[in-house]
Amino acid sequence: MSKMIFITLPITDLAASTTFYTALGFEKNPAFSDDGGACMVWSEAIYVMLVTHAKWRTFTQRPFPAAGSAGLMLSLALDSRAAVDAMNEAAAAHGGTADVNPVDDLGFMYTRDLADPDGHMWAALWMDPAAIPPKQAQ
Incomplete structure (x- = not known):
């Protein structure tokens, strides 16, 4: 398996x-x-x-987490920025909440967080690994 x-x-x-x-x-x-x-x-x-x-x-x-609390966030990688936007729009249109955190746009990575109807958090993200900036010397 x-x-x-x-x-x-x-x-x-x-x-x-x-x-x-x-x-x-x-x-x-x-x-x-x-x-x-x-x-x-x-x-x-x-x-x-x-x-x-x-x-x-x-x-x-074990007790359920208190409403409004966050114990974890799961992330789903998508094929494009448009797919990230579409997932957030679908979340809002079907009982969830879009953009539970500020949109994060780093150029090479774009993330919008959403919550399902029970408050479980998901990060919808798109990333272009080829565009990740090189690490800066310290």
């Missing part, structure tokens, strides 16, 4: 979250989805498991 990552996120509304992630470009894998969760596929190696709070409780009894 190749290396993969499965990110599990507790969500409050399975249907709304599934619609949100579909709008961002994820595809639902029905083989790993049920009434307690949805498996959303980003790539052959990246899967996001959206699970209801009840199903989350079968994994852990």
Whole structure:
């Protein structure tokens, strides 16, 4: 089996979250989805498991983070600046929040952060590795 990552996120509304992630470009894998969760596929190696709070409780009894807090941010590399903008527009149009942090444009890298309906943060980014400036001598 190749290396993969499965990110599990507790969500409050399975249907709304599934619609949100579909709008961002994820595809639902029905083989790993049920009434307690949805498996959303980003790539052959990246899967996001959206699970209801009840199903989350079968994994852990640790408390949910306080609303408005941030324990982590996940990043998705996209093909263009336009794709970054489109992902933020889709987030805002489907129950999420666009630009939860200021837009970061370094020329060689462009990032816009968004949040899903439950506040889970994602950075949509585009980068041109060939344009990264050389490190400055110290």
